[in-house]
Amino acid sequence: MKKMLVILSFLLFSGNVFSQHYIITYVQKRILDEKSMVDFPEDIKEHKRELAKEEHKFVLKYADGISIYEDVNTNNPFAEKMKKATNSNVMISPNAFKDPYDLFFYKDLLKNQMLYRFNFANETFQGVDELLKMDWKITDTVKQVKSYPCRKAVSNWKGYSFTAWFTDAIPIKSGPEKFDGLPGLIVKMEYGQIEIALEKVEMSEKPFFIEKPKLTSDKRYTMEEARLQIEDEVKKLMEDSGKQDSKTGMVKKVY
Numbered sequence: 001m002k003k004m005l006v007i008l009s010f011l012l013f014s015g016n017v018f019s020q021h022y023i024i025t026y027v028q029k030r031i032l033d034e035k036s037m038v039d040f041p042e043d044i045k046e047h048k049r050e051l052a053k054e055e056h057k058f059v060l061k062y063a064d065g066i067s068i069y070e071d072v073n074t075n076n077p078f079a080e081k082m083k084k085a086t087n088s089n090v091m092i093s094p095n096a097f098k099d100p101y102d103l104f105f106y107k108d109l110l111k112n113q114m115l116y117r118f119n120f121a122n123e124t125f126q127g128v129d130e131l132l133k134m135d136w137k138i139t140d141t142v143k144q145v146k147s148y149p150c151r152k153a154v155s156n157w158k159g160y161s162f163t164a165w166f167t168d169a170i171p172i173k174s175g176p177e178k179f180d181g182l183p184g185l186i187v188k189m190e191y192g193q194i195e196i197a198l199e200k201v202e203m204s205e206k207p208f209f210i211e212k213p214k215l216t217s218d219k220r221y222t223m224e225e226a227r228l229q230i231e232d233e234v235k236k237l238m239e240d241s242g243k244q245d246s247k248t249g250m251v252k253k254v255y
Contacts, residue, residue: 021204024060024185025072026176028196056101057199060176066210067174070104098122105177106213107131114178115213116223120230121237127220132178134162145187146198153182158227163190170201178223 032052037045059072098119106115109131117126134155141152148167155162164175168184175186176196187198221229 020062020064020172021207022060022062022170022172023202023204024062025199025201026058026060026069026196027055027199028058028176028194029055031190031193031195033193058101058176058196060174061208061210062172062174063208063210065110066106066108067172068104068106068210068213069176071101073101098124104213106210107174107180109173109180114223115215116178117213117215120226121233123229123233124217125221125226125229126215126217127222127226128215129223131180132157132223134179134181136164136182138182146200148187148198150187160191164188 030048030052032049037048040048057072058069060067060069098121100119103118104116105118107113112130113128114131115126115128117124119125134157136153136155139152139154143150143152143165145165145167148169150165150167153164153166155164162179164179164182164186165188166175166182166184166186170185170187172185173182174180175182176189179186179189185201189196
């Protein structure tokens, strides 16, 4: 009888340890770099300052090795923003861009699989791929993020600079968007002009199931194919606007 109680206690304890269900809220905003705007017209500067004031919330749901990251806003700030831009001196066609917040990243960490859909300019990219191999370098730099002790990790994946802050106080190897692969939850990401930061963490007392989303088109991209097409689109846009460096031919990478 005592042996049975020990086994039962172990199974109950194990279930509590390994059954993890989290609902994690992140806030995304733009990082404003005034130095990079020195030569910009004043109306463009003001437009970028207004963009930097905006914040957008996303939720990461995590259940036993499966996660989904998606937009949870009931309103549509992008539509209002495009309306304002179209009516200003900033020359933007109302059909030039799809909503960049209309996205999801579904990850099965146990099967090394990711499903995704996101927009760039007027193109929708969706597909199935392996999880990204970011080759993170964990540093000795530490700080508190929302009361969680965090460590800094950096990556130069595909020539892009990424900074992640993660905490092993929340022992799940996931994070916002396409980012994961660190020994703890990623609570803050910085890359390009984007910052995605933790707002709150809720551990669900009731287990929940994350349904695998369905892709809405037969046109599929790997993450590498999407990256290359986006770079090509950015290059064309910069050439059309005359912003490509005439001496070096270099264009700014965007991902």
